[in-house]
Amino acid sequence: MKLRYAMVCSSNQNRSMEAHALLKREGFDVASYGTGQHVKLPGPSLREPNVYEFGTPYKHMLDDLRRKDPELYRRNGILPMLKRNVSVKTAPQRWQENAADGTFDVVLTFEEKVFDMVIEDLHNRNHVLLKPVLVINLEVKDNHEEAAIGGRLALQLCQELETIENWEDCVDDVIINFERQNNRKLLYSISYY
Template sequence: MRMGRLRHAMVCSSNQNRSMEAHSLLKRHSFDVASYGTGREVKLPGPSLREPNVYPFGTPYKHMFDELRRKDPDLYKRNGILPMLKRNCSVKLAPQRWQDNAADGCFDVVLTFEEKVFDLVVQDLSNREHKLMKTVLIINMDVKDNHEEAAAGGKLALELCQELEAVDCWEDSIDDIVAAFEKTNNKKLLYNISFY
């Protein structure tokens, strides 16, 4: 039975793969979840590294999907971008930027998938005025940016969230939860506690 004690935000730097994979999986398991990017814009792979497809945050995933399907359907199907965008369309309307939207919610747990994003989120939360004095747990789990690793990272994010949700007070259990998770999954986690 889902107790509803947690609300989660998936965060990664203008990447629509890792955070959205975790968002999709957590949503299917009835978690209250949101996802954000932290870059200036959304960048998707293009025909070469020097030619990414760049979109402003707020551009609907359907618009990106339709545009890339018109540009080169074989390329974007082969590199997994069209299936990724199709998945994203079923999760939410458009990508959102942490710095512009994260104040809208009061999350219990924020997951990041690369250390530089973890640092940015920790810094952003520590620079805010702490009006509610409500704790928020920020956890980083490094996940490589490819479709296979994103799928594996999403499953690990779900497992971690389920472990956090299973305890009455994560503040009292976080050290033990992290240690057991790291040992079981051979995955190093960084974590920090901040406030709203």
């Protein structure tokens, strides 16, 4: 079965893009989004993040941070992350504005508050298609190491979903097996387009 996937995180473009890059490399039909008001990347201090509008090209962010302090942003992993992102897509997109992208079969989030936002957004849309969408939260800490682990887990979960004929009939079994294999608890819900 060929499903369409969305990877969604808050605003820093690390966890969703790591999963997007892995799934894209494996030939999946995948997109990625953030749910925040802006894209926020770590800055010189917690009170000084680098803030960009959604739609700002990753190349622009990369060039901007290279100008500001290349050593700091190389050391904290932001430059390598942005290089990866440039190779995956042009610019970050906001989930709430993705209507033009069509529908997804599976939406994977990486923190519970984003899961809640996606569910609420889907609930508030007009359900004209009555097409089901499986929303799953795979909790992943927001750092580069955990994002890499989360990306591999997301790939594994999506590979398992691809092997079944109809996810609506088997989703409970897939989730239970995944949780057992990986010692991770997943939240999931079914919504509609």
